[in-house]
Ligand SMILES: C[S@@+](CC[C@H](N)C(=O)[O-])C[C@H]1O[C@@H](n2cnc3c(N)ncnc32)[C@H](O)[C@@H]1O
Ligand code: SF4
């Protein structure tokens with residue numbers, strides 16, 4: 001799952017004027033690496049010089065593959081829940097042995113107490129359908145009141161109109177509709193149990209409701225995953241997106257059966273590791289995942305209770321993020337091939353490190 005991959009601006013170092021009514025924000029140089037288009041826009045709205053100082057420090061630690069991270073993340077995943085109405089082919093939601101549930105808005109303060117001053121972007125989705133949490137609007141409101149940006153990705157199959165209205169009014173910045181196909185046949189090639197017609201009708205209803213309010217937020221994006229069975233429908237989907245009136249139509253890389261698909265076909269580095277474009281995984285350093293119950297796992301690719309590496313109901317952010325399990329995984333990414341952890345064999349770490357996949361569990365590390 002690479003939610004922002006197709007939004008990558010590829011631009012860094014461009015001067016941005018950040019102005020709001022209060023004049024509180026100054027001219028900033030957004031020079032963060034791999035800044036997605038969503039991230040870029042959220043920095044315009046929610047960035048401050050202090051947040052940027054911290055983010056730059058974090059970028060340096062990430063680039064150095066530092067074992068200890070003493071800067072705070074400026075973007076996180078906060079899971080609204082891990083329940084879903086669909087059974088997409090690669091999604092671990094239903095097979096995962098992680099406890100099932102929904103984020104209670106009352107817990108957000110506990111989970112994010114150390115992170116608020118540094119946050120710019122909260123992705124309100126992990127594996128699971130965010131709009132199945134009826135309290136999603138309250139969750140967004142709490143984060144919005146803290147002057148932090150939010151983004152939701154949703155399959156849009158089950159989205160009551162009353163909830164749509166409350167989501168639009170909550171201060172959400174981006175609503176990304178995950179709809180991979182126009183025909184039911186193409187759609188069902190990945191989104192098992194869902195309906196293209198239903199999700200497209202809900203997308204159209206959401207656009208109309210937002211426009212009727214005369215507001216330009218949330219920005220509405222139709223994100224279409226590339227799979228071998230969806231490539232033929234990209235042009236049709238793009239035209240339909242314009243008819244529906246979404247703000248953006250984006251292609252996403254689809255992971256299926258051990259291949260990563262782009263609009264040009266499978267990515268070559270799956271077969272030719274030397275062409276791997278990602279130098280190493282940054283998730284362990286700068287893009288953490290907080291589950292609905294406050295537990296912290298290495299990243300969104302890991303959905304296994306053996307790899308719960310911390311719990312924000314019991315420990316502080318810095319304690320969890322610098323425990324032995326995180327530090328060892330970072331050492332693996334930095335090239336220490338002796339380390340056993342779930343990252344071994346992952347496509348996001350240097351191939352040099354992917355010498356063998358032991359399949360053994362790395363026990364939950366005790367706090368240090
Ligand atoms: C796991 S989903 C959860 C949110 C919501 N249920 C949905 O499907 O959009 C988050 C993001 O992962 C993307 N995603 C799901 N399966 C994927 C796959 N096999 N390859 C790449 N991205 C995937 C979705 O399209 C969405 O953008
Ligand atoms: S809709 Fe999203 S969460 Fe649900 S099964 Fe599909 S990818 Fe997973």
Ligand code: SF4
Nearest residue numbers: 281298299343346348
């Ligand atoms: S290297 Fe580890 S943390 Fe990074 S994506 Fe892979 S499994 Fe997740």
